[in-house]
Each structure stands twice: as structure tokens, then as C-alpha cells.
Amino acid sequence: MCVISATDKPAGRSASAGPTATDTYAVELHGITKRFPGVVANKDIELSVRRGTVHALVGENGAGKSTLMKILYGVQQPDEGTITVNGQVVTLKSPTEAIDVGIGMVFQHFMLADNLTVLENVVLGAEKLHGIGDGARTRIRAISKEYGLDVDPDDLVEDLGVGARQRVEILKVLYRGAKILILDEPTAVLVPQEVAELFDNLRELKAEGLTVMFISHKLDEVLSVADDITVIRRGTTVATADPKTTTARQLAELMVGSALPSPSTEESTVTDRPVLTVEGVDLSGSAGQRKVLDNVSLTIHAGEIVGIAGVEGNGQAELVEVIMGMREPSSGRILLENQDISDWEVREIREAGVGYIPEDRHRHGLLLEAPLWENVILGHQTQAPNVKGQLIDAKAAKADTEAIVKDFDVRTPSINVTSGSLSGGNQQKLIIGREMRHTPRVLIAAHPTRGVDVGAQASIWSIIKKARREGMAVLLISADLEELVGLSDTIRVILRGGLSAPFDPDVVTREELGAAMTGADGHAKEDVQ
Amino acid sequence: MSFSPRKILMALAAPVLSILVAMVITSIILLAAKDPVGEVWAQLLRLPSPRLTIAIVNSAVVLYLSAVAVAIGFRMNLFNIGVDGQYRVAAFAAAVFAGQAWLPGWLNILVSLLVAMLAGGLWAAIAGWLKVTRGVSEVISTIMLNAIATYLVAYFLQKVALSSEGSNVTNTKTIPESSRVPGIPVTIGEQQREIYGLIFLAVLVGFLYWFILNKTRFGFDLRATGRSETAAIASGVKVKRMVLMSMILSGAVAGLVGMPLLFGQDFAYGTTFQAGLGFSGIAVALLGRNHHIGMAVAAIVWGFLEQQSNGLQINAGVSDRLVGVIQGVIVLSVVIAYEIVRRASITIEQRNVAAALAAERAKAQNAAAEVAA
Numbered sequence: 001m002c003v004i005s006a007t008d009k010p011a012g013r014s015a016s017a018g019p020t021a022t023d024t025y026a027v028e029l030h031g032i033t034k035r036f037p038g039v040v041a042n043k044d045i046e047l048s049v050r051r052g053t054v055h056a057l058v059g060e061n062g063a064g065k066s067t068l069m070k071i072l073y074g075v076q077q078p079d080e081g082t083i084t085v086n087g088q089v090v091t092l093k094s095p096t097e098a099i100d101v102g103i104g105m106v107f108q109h110f111m112l113a114d115n116l117t118v119l120e121n122v123v124l125g126a127e128k129l130h131g132i133g134d135g136a137r138t139r140i141r142a143i144s145k146e147y148g149l150d151v152d153p154d155d156l157v158e159d160l161g162v163g164a165r166q167r168v169e170i171l172k173v174l175y176r177g178a179k180i181l182i183l184d185e186p187t188a189v190l191v192p193q194e195v196a197e198l199f200d201n202l203r204e205l206k207a208e209g210l211t212v213m214f215i216s217h218k219l220d221e222v223l224s225v226a227d228d229i230t231v232i233r234r235g236t237t238v239a240t241a242d243p244k245t246t247t248a249r250q251l252a253e254l255m256v257g258s259a260l261p262s263p264s265t266e267e268s269t270v271t272d273r274p275v276l277t278v279e280g281v282d283l284s285g286s287a288g289q290r291k292v293l294d295n296v297s298l299t300i301h302a303g304e305i306v307g308i309a310g311v312e313g314n315g316q317a318e319l320v321e322v323i324m325g326m327r328e329p330s331s332g333r334i335l336l337e338n339q340d341i342s343d344w345e346v347r348e349i350r351e352a353g354v355g356y357i358p359e360d361r362h363r364h365g366l367l368l369e370a371p372l373w374e375n376v377i378l379g380h381q382t383q384a385p386n387v388k389g390q391l392i393d394a395k396a397a398k399a400d401t402e403a404i405v406k407d408f409d410v411r412t413p414s415i416n417v418t419s420g421s422l423s424g425g426n427q428q429k430l431i432i433g434r435e436m437r438h439t440p441r442v443l444i445a446a447h448p449t450r451g452v453d454v455g456a457q458a459s460i461w462s463i464i465k466k467a468r469r470e471g472m473a474v475l476l477i478s479a480d481l482e483e484l485v486g487l488s489d490t491i492r493v494i495l496r497g498g499l500s501a502p503f504d505p506d507v508v509t510r511e512e513l514g515a516a517m518t519g520a521d522g523h524a525k526e527d528v529q
Numbered sequence: 530m531s532f533s534p535r536k537i538l539m540a541l542a543a544p545v546l547s548i549l550v551a552m553v554i555t556s557i558i559l560l561a562a563k564d565p566v567g568e569v570w571a572q573l574l575r576l577p578s579p580r581l582t583i584a585i586v587n588s589a590v591v592l593y594l595s596a597v598a599v600a601i602g603f604r605m606n607l608f609n610i611g612v613d614g615q616y617r618v619a620a621f622a623a624a625v626f627a628g629q630a631w632l633p634g635w636l637n638i639l640v641s642l643l644v645a646m647l648a649g650g651l652w653a654a655i656a657g658w659l660k661v662t663r664g665v666s667e668v669i670s671t672i673m674l675n676a677i678a679t680y681l682v683a684y685f686l687q688k689v690a691l692s693s694e695g696s697n698v699t700n701t702k703t704i705p706e707s708s709r710v711p712g713i714p715v716t717i718g719e720q721q722r723e724i725y726g727l728i729f730l731a732v733l734v735g736f737l738y739w740f741i742l743n744k745t746r747f748g749f750d751l752r753a754t755g756r757s758e759t760a761a762i763a764s765g766v767k768v769k770r771m772v773l774m775s776m777i778l779s780g781a782v783a784g785l786v787g788m789p790l791l792f793g794q795d796f797a798y799g800t801t802f803q804a805g806l807g808f809s810g811i812a813v814a815l816l817g818r819n820h821h822i823g824m825a826v827a828a829i830v831w832g833f834l835e836q837q838s839n840g841l842q843i844n845a846g847v848s849d850r851l852v853g854v855i856q857g858v859i860v861l862s863v864v865i866a867y868e869i870v871r872r873a874s875i876t877i878e879q880r881n882v883a884a885a886l887a888a889e890r891a892k893a894q895n896a897a898a899e900v901a902a
Contacts, residue, residue, distance in 0.1 A: 324763070326762060326763065345765065345767065346762065346763070346764070346765040346766075347764075347765030347766075347767075348765075349765075350764075350765050351765075356763065358763055363757070363759040363760065364759050364760055364762075364763040365760060365763065366757075366760060367753055367756045367757055367760055368756075368757070369756055369875070370752075370753075370756060374749075377749060378753060378760065378764045379763065379764040379765065380764075381746055381749050381750065381753075381764065381765070382746065382765075387746055390745055390746050390747070391744055391745055391746070392743075392744055392745065392746060392748075392749050411886055411889075412882065412886075413881070413882055413885035413886065413889075417878060417881075417882050418875070418878055420875060420878075420879070421875070421878045421879040421881075421882040422882065
């Protein structure tokens with residue numbers, strides 16, 4: 001295990017400062033290239049991270065950030081190039097080797113066991129370091145105090161909020177002796193207030209001499225927290241930037257290489273004809289738990305997009321499941337135009353014209369090992385042109401798939417390949433195309449652009465806008481506030497199963513939404529940067 | 530469906546490879562036990578006599594039915610281990626019914642087949658119902674039901690049995706001559722033998738299995754549920770109903786397993802009725818990869834090994850139980866091999882798709898460059 005002096009601070013502020021001063025760099029990557037079959041994920045990556053700084057790595061979805069971080073964390077090995085840690089060239093064959101040289105990773109999705117305490121989670125897999133008892137407890141308290149993480153080793157993880165869980169993840173990595181922390185999109189799961197707290201923690205870590213690599217595509221955040229910024233585009237590092245002198249606009253242009261697409265609302269097409277009405281819907285939780293949905297009422301008119309904002313796990317998924325008929329509401333009604341569909345089955349609801357873009361396309365939207373044309377039948381296996389009576393009409397379904405591939409720009413060599421072999425963006429376009437082909441009256445879109453590339457994102461936005469123009473009623477659930485503000489006619493915030501009053505996306509601020517998302521409406525606890 | 534040579538090759542590679550692996554491992558066992566390796570393989574792999582050839586086909590018929598019953602469950606991620614109990618309950622019920630000869634001739638056979646399907650289906654429905662309403666794993670419940678079936682049938686057999694004098698074999702009432710299914714006479718060389726007339730039933734079941742699964746809405750729903758239960762639910766499949774229905778269907782086909790034996794050979798259900806066919810069916814379904822043709826080939830391989838083992842003790846001085854070892858190793862290695870092939874196929878396909886798209890992009894860029902120039 002290497003020890004890094006906490007006082008060894010570099011003098012220079014500029015990212016392009018002297019490449020000769022090797023010992024001021026915690027991590028240097030030179031000429032890193034990683035090829036996957038058919039694609040080059042990383043090419044000639046040049047990256048130098050000064051010790052004791054927060055270094056942001058920015059780039060669009062699919063630009064190659066995650067691959068690069070996996071290389072640095074030993075999950076994947078580069079085909080070419082060198083990794084230098086604290087002046088030593090290293091080969092990292094596994095995460096264990098990465099942690100041995102002091103590199104730790106905090107993943108976007110937490111890997112914590114809910115039913116264990118913080119202590120138990122932290123020592124899990126690292127029992128040899130300080131045991132599993134008081135030794136470990138003391139060490140956790142010490143780390144928590146040293147870096148201002150405010151974590152109690154004896155708390156149950158299930159009682160902790162998202163921000164605290166993230167701090168536990170950070171502590172886990174520090175406990176294992178990491179001096180260089182990689183944080184993969186750490187703010188994706190946080191509301192603005194929690195983001196501010198996280199940034200305070202990062203500054204604390206930096207002050208103690210640790211090095212933080214921060215991956216993000218949220219530019220405002222990057223500019224507020226980073227000391228240096230490296231921009232990655234199409235698998236290669238294209239620029240370094242100084243946050244003091246760079247604007248978000250400039251960064252964005254470096255990231256996409258051209259002008260930014262943005263989801264801008266068009267002229268309102270909202271009518272006064274309600275298409276989907278949710279009336280006082282309750283969904284009780286498991287015994288002793290609070291309600292999962294609490295008196296949810298909501299109306300979507302023809303030509304209207306209603307956006308639902310909220311921290312994940314506040315009832316968004318359940319709201320969708322209740323509307324789609326996968327769960328029965330405990331009380332309340334759901335009306336499709338004038339018909340009560342509350343106790344209809346999923347299939348009847350889909351046949352009645354409710355399109356569904358599920359939140360998790362791999363689990364709910366696709367049969368990954370089935371060919372594209374069978375995936376186009378999925379969800380519409382009782383509807384033309386897929387069936388003739390009780391039989392599947394493969395010929396017609398294939399023709400329909402060809403049309404979807406063409407109209408919705410699904411990039412695939414054939415409709416006979418499995419859906420699992422397509423990229424995320426193309427899978428999503430296939431799903432959206434399949435739903436749109438049946439011209440639904442209502443479209444339930446849960447995180448429609450999650451994990452897709454910029455190009456696909458832009459085309460998905462335009463498909464949704466077109467649907468709205470054509471009089472569809474759209475329920476848009478998203479974690480991306482920019483997307484919600486840009487597309488929605490009305491935004492509602494969901495918190496602990498209840499919906500807020502409507503916000504007007506043209507005037508609402510991120511802070512107001514963030515406050516509603518944490519329940520601190522009107523009196524946000526802290527300033528948000 | 531598109532058939533590329535690569536796909537076919539990969540599909541065949543796994544079972545062939547696992548049979549080879551099984552041969553190697555068995556040889557090692559024989560060597561370790563100082564048994565004559567060469568003689569064992571000479572006995573097992575020699576050209577079967579005409580009598581054995583027919584016996585192989587006949588046992589393949591029965592094994593195929595059993596494999597289809599198992600495969601219906603497999604396609605939906607249900608592990609119906611209970612085919613064994615289901616076919617015995619069904620064969621007993623059909624034997625009792627047919628033995629009464631309430632109906633004349635062929636009508637008696639047809640209705641008896643329905644009785645068998647009904648009995649097998651109902652027996653399987655217990656496991657399906659437990660799974661749907663109480664969340665009991667079908668693996669556990671079908672194992673239990675197998676045991677219950679054994680004792681229940683033995684109990685009822687005592688009630689209805691006619692003990693033949695001077696023998697401790699207990700049988701149901703023998704089916705009248707008019708309600709027996711005549712065999713198909715086949716002459717090989719000098720000898721004339723008979724194949725079960727109900728081979729046509731196996732062919733029909735195989736065809737319906739293929740047709741229903743691949744061509745109907747019901748089959749689509751069933752396969753979708755097997756591939757991803759969550760996606761199936763989101764697409765509107767009522768998964769609980771599908772579980773119950775496919776369990777019943779699997780049990781109904783299991784009910785037919787004993788029929789070629791009952792109407793073509795034994796003409797009664799008794800203590801000597803062939804047991805264990807349900808378990809062999811699991812192995813055949815695995816080896817044949819739940820494919821309507823694949824399982825037929827696998828059933829023949831299985832029947833071949835079983836019949837060829839008869840001479841093992843006499844000709845090579847080795848216990849015929851050795852074949853059980855070979856079969857076991859085949860099943861184990863085929864499961865592993867299919868998983869390897871499955872993962873390899875996924876990777877290869879992803880690579881091909883990415884490469885095809887990259888080539889397309891490059892072409893488009895070149896074209897754009899030419900236009901610009």
C-alpha cells in the first residue's frame with residue numbers, strides 16, 4: 001500500500017501545467033486505447049490528474065468515460081498505453097490490484113445490503129483489515145470524522161437516505177485504503193441539495209490530500225466542484241479546461257463537437273379533452289409500511305405532456321405499474337377517456353391504446369435473446385398486424401419491423417438479429433417505434449432517454465414532441481430535469497407516493513423542483529451552487 | 530427463421546462435444562477400475578442387431594413423449610420433475626379405464642388416451658396450483674408428488690388388482706384384444722419385429738409441440754414468459770395463468786408417455802410397468818435442447834445406449850449400470866456446453882452487428898467524402 005503525503009500540493013492551477021513534474025500527478029494515462037469487437041471504445045487517451053484535486057472527466061453518454069474508468073479500476077485491460085500511478089507505471093489486472101495501488105471506485109448504483117448495518121457493509125469483503133468488531137468500528141468513526149462524512153457505523157443501511165448511502169460507499173472505499181477515488185456519475189441519484197452536500201464532502205477529501213476523479217455530464221456541477229476538467233468525445237480526450245475560465249456553453253460544445261441539441265418546448269398543443277385521468281389512487285405498501293402511492297390525482301389532456309419529477313423510489317415505478325394494470329390500486333380510479341380501467345388487465349389496457357416505454361428496457365421492454373421482429377410483437381401480441389386469429393403472422397410482423405427500423409432509424413444490419421445485440425439507443429428506438437406504430441391514445445414514457453447516446457436522445461425527444469402535436473396524452477417520468485422542463489407542459493413532483501401541485505416548466509427553477517423533491521418546499525436547507 | 534451454417538454448426542457442436550467428453554470420462558473411469566475399455570466401447574458402439582434396432586426405436590418413442598412433456602415446462606422456465614409421477618398416475622388410470630372395456634375397440638383406446646391426459650394434467654395441476662397460489666417451487670412439489678404417486682398407485686393397484694395365480698405380479702384387468710394398438714411390422718434381414726403403433730402419437734405430439742409453440746399466440750406468450758417473466762408481464766401476459774396452463778399441458782403430455790407400452794406391449798398396468806421414464810425424459814429434453822427434432826435424435830441416442838448396454842455384462846464383463854454413468858456425464862456436459870455456446874453466440878452476434886454497422890458508417894462517410902470531392 002502506498003502512502004501519499006497530504007501536504008504534497010501542486011502549485012500550478014492550470015490543467016496544462018508542466019508535464020515534467022511527474023510526482024505531482026496521482027494518475028497519468030498515456031495513449032490508452034481499448035477496442036471492443038467492431039468499436040473502439042477508447043483511443044489515445046491522455047489524462048493527467050494532479051494529486052489533491054478534484055478532476056472531472058466530462059463527456060456525453062457513450063463517449064467512453066465508463067470504459068476508461070473501468071480500465072483505471074482494473075475491470076478491463078487496455079490494448080495499448082500506460083497507466084502511471086504516483087510516478088510508477090502499473091498494470092492493473094483486477095480491482096484488487098487497483099485498490100492495492102490506492103485506487104477505489106464508487107459506482108453509480110450502490111452496492112449495499114439494506115438489511116445490514118453500515119459497519120457490516122463496510123467490512124464485508126475487507127474483514128482482514130481491522131476485523132469485524134470494535135477495531136473496525138473505531139476505524140470507521142475515525143474516517144467519518146476525518147473527512148466529515150457523518151456516518152454512524154451502527155446505523156442500518158435501510159434507514160439511510162440516498163445521500164448518506166453514497167457517503168457509506170465512499171467510506172467503504174476509503175476504509176480499503178484508497179487515496180484516489182473514482183466517482184461514476186455520483187450526482188445522478190441525488191437531488192440538488194444532496195449534490196451540494198456531496199460537493200462539500202469532496203472538498204473535504206481534497207483538503208486531506210486525496211485525489212478525486214469525478215465523472216459527469218452535468219456541466220454546472222462540474223464547473224462548481226472541479227479543479228481541472230478533461231473532455232472526452234467519441235472515445236478520445238479532446239481538450240482540457242480550466243473551470244475558472246470556461247463556461248458551460250464552451251464545455252458543452254467541446255463535448256458534442258458542435259451545437260447542443262436541447263429539448264425545447266414548442267407552441268402548446270394542450271386541449272381541454274382529458275384522455276387519462278387518475279383519481280385519488282392509493283397503493284398500500286407491505287404490512288406496516290407507509291403507502292406507496294398516496295391519493296394520487298392527475299389528468300393528462302390530449303396533446304399534453306405531464307412530467308413527473310422526483311428522486312427515484314418515491315412511487316414513480318408504482319404509479320406506472322398501476323396505470324398499466326400490473327398492480328391493482330388499493331383505492332381510487334383510473335379513467336381512459338370515460339372508461340374506468342382501474343381493474344383491467346395489462347393486455348386490455350394496451351389494446352385500448354396505452355403505449356408503454358418501460359423504465360428498464362432490458363427487464364420489461366425486450367426479450368434480449370429473441371430476434372427484433374419477435375420483440376416488435378411483444379406487448380402487441382393480440383393486435384394487427386402481428387396476429388391472424390390465434391396464430392402469429394410472422395410475415396406481417398417482419399414487414400412491420402422493417403418499417404419500424406426504417407421510420408425510427410433503428411441501426412441494425414437485419415431484423416433477425418437478437419435485440420440484445422443492439423446498442424441501448426437503438427433498443428430504445430425499437431421500443432418507441434413499436435409503441436408508436438399502434439398510435440396509442442396515451443403514452444407512458446418512463447425515463448425514455450436513459451442510457452442512450454446524444455443522437456438517439458434527440459430523435460426520441462422529437463418523436464415524443466411529434467406524438468404530442470398529434471394529440472397524444474403523454475406521461476413523462478424522468479430523472480433528467482432538463483428533459484422534463486424542456487418537454488413537459490406541466491410538471492408534478494412525486495415525493496413519498498404523493499404528487500405536488502403542478503409547476504409551470506417555463507418559470508420553475510431547479511431549486512424549486514429540488515426542494516419539492518426532498519420535501520423542503522419553499523425552505524431549502526442549504527444553498528445550492 | 531434464418532438458418533446460417535454457423536448457427537447450425539454451433540447447435541450441433543454442443544451435443545456432439547458432450548457425447549465425446551462423456552466417452553473420455555467413462556474411459557478414464559474404466560481404466561481406473563481396470564476394466565476392458567476397448568471391449569466396452571466395442572459392445573456399446575457396435576451395429577445393433579435387428580431385434581435391438583426395433584427395441585431402440587420403441588424406447589425412443591416413449592422417451593420422446595416424456596421429453597416433450599418436460600420441454601413444455603422448460604420453455605417457460607418451469608422444471609417439471611414430476612413427469613415421472615404424472616405418467617404413472619395416468620397410465621394406471623388409463624389402464625383401469627381401458628380394462629373395463631366400457632367402450633368398444635378403437636373408441637376405447639381414444640377415450641383412454643384422453644383419460645390418461647386428463648389424469649396426468651390433473652396431477653401436474655396440483656403443482657401448478659400450489660406454485661400460483663402459494664408460491665411453492667414446482668421442483669419441490671413435483672418431487673413430492675412423484676413419491677405420493679408411487680404409493681397412491683400401489684395402494685389403488687391393490688384395490689383393483691387381479692393377482693395372477695402362482696405369481697406375485699399384480700396387474701389391472703387386461704385390455705381386450707379389440708382395444709389394442711397393433712404394432713407396425715418391420716422386417717430387417719430375416720427377422721420380423723414390430724414398432725409401437727402409437728409411434729404416430731409421438732409424431733403428432735411432436736408436431737403439435739412445434740406448431741403451438743412457434744406459430745400460435747399462446748406459444749408466443751409461453752416462450753416470452755420463459756425468456757423474461759418481467760417483460761412478459763409488461764406485455765400483458767397473465768403469468769400465473771400461463772404457469773398453470775403450461776403445467777397442465779406438460780402433465781397431459783406426460784400422461785401419454787405410458788400409452789405405447791400400455792396399448793402396444795403390456796396391455797395392463799402392473800408392478801412391472803416400466804418406471805423412471807420421466808427422469809430419462811428430462812435428460813433427453815436437455816440433450817435435444819427442447820427442439821422438436823433435436824429431442825427425437827436425443828431419444829434415439831438414449832434408447833441406443835440403453836439397449837446396447839444389455840450385452841455389456843455378458844460380452845465385456847462390465848455392469849450395464851455403466852451406461853447410467855455415461856448418460857449422466859452426457860447430461861452434465863451438455864448443460865455446460867449449451868451455456869458456453871449460448872454465451873459465445875451472444876458475443877459473436879454483438880460483434881457481427883457492431884462490425885456491420887461500423888462498415889455501413891464507413892461506407893456512408895466515404896460516399897459523403899466523394900460527394901464533397
